[in-house]
Amino acid sequence: MLIDHLNQQLLERAAKGLQRQRRTTVTACAPQQQVCGGPHAVDAQPRNMLGFCSNDYLGLASHPALIEAIIEGARRYGAGSGASHLVSGHSQAHDALENLLAQWMAPAIPQARALTFSTGYMANLALLTALGDAQATIFSDKLNHASLIDGAMLAKAQVQRYPHGDLAALERQLLACPTPLRLIVTDTVFSMDGDRADLPALLELAERHDAWLILDDAHGFGVLGPQGQGSLADAGLRSERFILMGTLGKAAGLAGAFVAAHPVIIDWLMQTARSAVFTTAAPPALAHALLTSLHLIASDEGARRRAVLQRHIGQLRSGLQTLIGQHPHLGWRLGASDTPIQALIVGDNARALDLSTALDAQGLWIPAIRPPTVPVGTARLRITLSAAHSADDIQQLLAALRHIARDHT
Numbered sequence: 001m002l003i004d005h006l007n008q009q010l011l012e013r014a015a016k017g018l019q020r021q022r023r024t025t026v027t028a029c030a031p032q033q034q035v036c037g038g039p040h041a042v043d044a045q046p047r048n049m050l051g052f053c054s055n056d057y058l059g060l061a062s063h064p065a066l067i068e069a070i071i072e073g074a075r076r077y078g079a080g081s082g083a084s085h086l087v088s089g090h091s092q093a094h095d096a097l098e099n100l101l102a103q104w105m106a107p108a109i110p111q112a113r114a115l116t117f118s119t120g121y122m123a124n125l126a127l128l129t130a131l132g133d134a135q136a137t138i139f140s141d142k143l144n145h146a147s148l149i150d151g152a153m154l155a156k157a158q159v160q161r162y163p164h165g166d167l168a169a170l171e172r173q174l175l176a177c178p179t180p181l182r183l184i185v186t187d188t189v190f191s192m193d194g195d196r197a198d199l200p201a202l203l204e205l206a207e208r209h210d211a212w213l214i215l216d217d218a219h220g221f222g223v224l225g226p227q228g229q230g231s232l233a234d235a236g237l238r239s240e241r242f243i244l245m246g247t248l249g250k251a252a253g254l255a256g257a258f259v260a261a262h263p264v265i266i267d268w269l270m271q272t273a274r275s276a277v278f279t280t281a282a283p284p285a286l287a288h289a290l291l292t293s294l295h296l297i298a299s300d301e302g303a304r305r306r307a308v309l310q311r312h313i314g315q316l317r318s319g320l321q322t323l324i325g326q327h328p329h330l331g332w333r334l335g336a337s338d339t340p341i342q343a344l345i346v347g348d349n350a351r352a353l354d355l356s357t358a359l360d361a362q363g364l365w366i367p368a369i370r371p372p373t374v375p376v377g378t379a380r381l382r383i384t385l386s387a388a389h390s391a392d393d394i395q396q397l398l399a400a401l402r403h404i405a406r407d408h409t
Ligand SMILES: *Cc1c(COP(=O)(O)O)cnc(C)c1O
Pocket: 118, 119, 120, 121, 122, 124, 145, 147, 187, 191, 216, 218, 219, 247, 248, 249, 256, 257
């Protein structure tokens, strides 16, 4: 009965072009990888593929210094943490990481303290459930990441969603808000479009309506700001109202996440957030290696990697814009983004899948992103760039897309 019930739904999803597939990588995270599976891999032999799909924006995931640091961390602290942070899993490495992250965020958040989590998903659940009590209303951008949406659903607070980036609509909701606590929740860099929230205007709104700002900087941390310290450093803003979540599995190249905020907020999370309290602490070796990652991000090498990334973004965008201009009948659209997330929006699910499959045939790995990850009718290729790409890699992608566009003429 259960199996039939699920099978029926799986078939319905497949008929809508929503079936998802995993592939297996055989080599380290990098633009060139050996990969098994996918639409053209009938056998299990790995193929060489050029990928534009990881969130390893700075190319640190396979950096020799981080690999060494994990090994050194494991030698020093062992392989596992053994328990949750509140029991006995909180190591000196976790502590040093939290202190360094707090120091990084202090220019933007007065007296900032930081708390680490095993994943960004868990950090967002923690934030929204621990702060979103019955006294609160959560105001959430409609294109926020799934972890924020899930956190809002689990919270006791009322939830209002505002149209993407529509601060006038948000202000109307704030004006009508009956609860004493107001939490505005937004991605800083939106994960499927790469566009950015207007942080100065959001802060002004928060001040005017006595609200708090929960910011998800998953795609800004490491990438934006003069030393990679993220969206707040980039915007040059400072306020006690900021509650910032950053992930450590994307630009930072490892895994984990943190929240930085006023000390009382951090204490409250540590005491009460269930996804922090009732889970085993991440291995201390990871925290140890993250210290190395943060030093790299803030170093000259980090700045060089960010400069390379910026050049790649410019190269890809100008190439795509030319291509779209030459083939307007295809109905392709390039999202407005100055970040390493570039959305080539094609519309319906089948077309996005076909495009991804055609690229796959040329050895290019770029997933089709479909609903519910993005709104219906905006299926797309989500192209992500890394400092580990070369200018030739981007030329290769553009050439493949030109080839496909010509075939459709
Ligand atoms: C990836 C992501 C998360 C989740 O972070 P993980 O560490 O991968 O669990 C949260 N928010 C946004 C916007 C993300 O892109």
